[in-house]
Amino acid sequence: MYTEHEELSRREFIKGVGVAAAAFSAALGSTAAAQEAKAGSDRLIRVGIIGPGNQGRKKLMANAVRIPGVKFTAVCDIQSSNLEAGLEVAGEGAKGYEDYREMLDKEDFEACIIAVPLNMHAPLAIAALQAGKHVFCEKQMGRTIEACKDMLRAQRASGKLLQIGHQRRYNPTYHHALKLMKQGVLGEITHIRALWHRNGSWRRRVPNDHPELERLINWRLYEESSAGLMGELGSHQLDVCNWFLDSTPLAVTGFGGLDYWKDGREVYDNVNCVFEYPNGVRITYTSITTNAYDDYYEQIMGTEGTLILTHEDEGLLFRERRAEKLLWEKMAHKEEVGGKQAIVLDASATPKKKGEARGPGEALGEKGEQEDPYYLELFDFFRCIREGGEIFCDGEVGLRSAATCLLANEAMEKRQVIEFNEEHFAV
Ligand SMILES: NC(=O)c1ccc[n+]([C@@H]2O[C@H](COP(=O)([O-])OP(=O)(O)OC[C@H]3O[C@@H](n4cnc5c(N)ncnc54)[C@H](O)[C@@H]3O)[C@@H](O)[C@H]2O)c1
Incomplete structure (x- = not known):
């Protein structure tokens, strides 16, 4: 016996790319x-x-x-x-x-x-x-x-x-993951861990004959022109948190510092933050520049499962032991990852029925190289210009992500807890 919810999940999952495409096109208000x-x-x-x-x-x-x-x-x-x-x-x-x-x-x-x-x-x-x-x-x-x-x-x-x-926001794998999450495969979301770990100076080479270009070329390293790791890397990943949780944070605190790459730069070389979201959801975010073991991903944790979105093109779903089996789990593509069985989210593998409507992400995804989310985001920008469509990642979305990250920077600088209010996120 499967619940209605599980049966829906199974059908949706089997549709494979249809899941991603439907979400993508619904979100963008368009089909191919x-x-x-x-x-x-x-x-x-x-x-x-x-x-x-x-x-x-x-x-x-x-x-x-x-x-x-x-x-x-x-x-x-x-x-x-x-x-x-x-x-x-x-x-x-x-x-x-x-x-x-x-x-x-x-x-x-x-x-x-x-x-x-x-x-x-x-x-x-x-x-x-x-x-x-x-x-x-x-x-x-x-x-x-x-x-x-x-x-x-x-x-x-x-x-x-x-x-x-x-x-x-234009990546079919993320739309696929969100759809499954909304169907409840993770149970109740309680935590997210997002991170971007690198081992390198983030410094770009300045031509010997043009030392005056240092601040222009290495703009990321200076306060005036950069919001540091939170702005460059965190803003993408905290946007995913805001998007998937359909909310914005209530409070943030954290520690950061310029502790290793002391070469005249001004922005932190490591940031470690905790965000509190509505319903007791807590998010930890770290970005460091001295160890690349963890690489980068967003890990969404719920009472029934964990979803890991990594390298912007891979989604892995791990079900908790206590979670009731879903029928479609048997048919899903699985891999052993770190000693645990993962269901691999594949937003483009399953063939479609002939004549079924396709969303832009899906239709483009068929052409291999055009799966690139940079292509997809630009494609949709031009589509909106031509058709008068609504932008999915618009200025309101951008402001919410930026405010999330900028207040995290402020919390780390002041070594305080900072509370968010509506004014931070709206004009
Ligand atoms: N979406 C992503 O994943 C992603 C990845 C990397 C960078 N970015 C963003 O792209 C932007 C550029 O980053 P980048 O790595 O290409 O930097 P970059 O330094 O390589 O390129 C910036 C260019 O802007 C030029 N420039 C600076 N001021 C200018 C001005 N007033 N008028 C005309 N040109 C000017 C510079 O000369 C340089 O050629 C940043 O906002 C960065 O955050 C986004």
């Missing part, structure tokens, strides 16, 4: 079938980018140029090497600028991608919105809570779209 039906669904969108550096060029441009109907017509960077490299990816006809204001004044592109150091997100995004562009801005949304709120205000005043680059 609907997209195809829309006339002009691949009409040309002219795009400008500010900051074709590591992320802007190697991830965002590299993926965006594969999306049908997307053309970079303008590229802006204050570092000539990155400007040239960005123009190369943009291809024929793109114009280069060192000054973003000049680019925004002169160029009539529709969408602007912003991938510059954190403290420049707000001024550039606001300028682009005021110039009438739809904006895709990398995470963390802004250097301060007020900067994020200014971005939101500018977005609302402009009537344009603003998307923040938390790519996990």
Whole structure:
């Protein structure tokens, strides 16, 4: 005998990718079938980018140029090497600028991608919105809570779209995991452990003949331009916590320090935080730079199971001994991990019935390389521009994640418990 809930879980699980796709498309308010039906669904969108550096060029441009109907017509960077490299990816006809204001004044592109150091997100995004562009801005949304709120205000005043680059929000594996979690396979969620552990200095090489570029190239290491490990790494993972728990934290405390890489940097090289969420859920978050054994993952713990999302592309489900067996467990793909049996979440393995509607994540996932969540987040950004759709990872989401991380930094600096209130998360 299986409960109705278990039977539903079984059917949903067997549907495999359908689970992820359904969640993805429901969340995004779209299906590929609907997209195809829309006339002009691949009409040309002219795009400008500010900051074709590591992320802007190697991830965002590299993926965006594969999306049908997307053309970079303008590229802006204050570092000539990155400007040239960005123009190369943009291809024929793109114009280069060192000054973003000049680019925004002169160029009539529709969408602007912003991938510059954190403290420049707000001024550039606001300028682009005021110039009438739809904006895709990398995470963390802004250097301060007020900067994020200014971005939101500018977005609302402009009537344009603003998307923040938390790519996990567009990852079919995460949608699959959330759907299973909502079905109750973890029981009651009581704890989350999220972490990102590395062993390295986080320092980038500065060319010998250009020592003046140190602060620009190593912007992550300095207070003015960076919110440190919480902003760069934690903001993705705390966004997952806010998303999966459908809430924001009540309080945070923690310890952090600059204890190992004492090389003139200003941000902590290790952070250790505890967040309290509603219903007694507690989250521990750590990010360190002196030991990479744990790597990175989000581990969601409930009374009946544990879900581990790791490397942004793998989901493992471990059922507790006390949990009642689900029928579909027998059929699930399993692996032995650390002496325990794990059910492997595979958001793209199971074939679909012919003619069944497909969501964007799923339809794209079929094409291998296009499973890349950077592709998926950008694809959906352009889809929303073309169809007038709602952005899934919008400025409100970005603000909630940023506020979560920025107050954690404040708690560590003051060595206090900081209580959150509604004002932190809303404009
Ligand atoms: N989503 C992710 O997983 C992810 C991963 C890495 C980085 N990022 C984000 O991407 C952004 C960029 O990070 P990165 O590693 O590519 O940094 P980067 O230093 O490699 O690139 C930033 C580029 O911006 C340029 N720039 C700085 N100020 C500028 C200005 N005023 N006008 C024009 N260009 C300017 C720099 O010259 C540089 O080329 C950051 O917000 C970072 O948090 C996101």
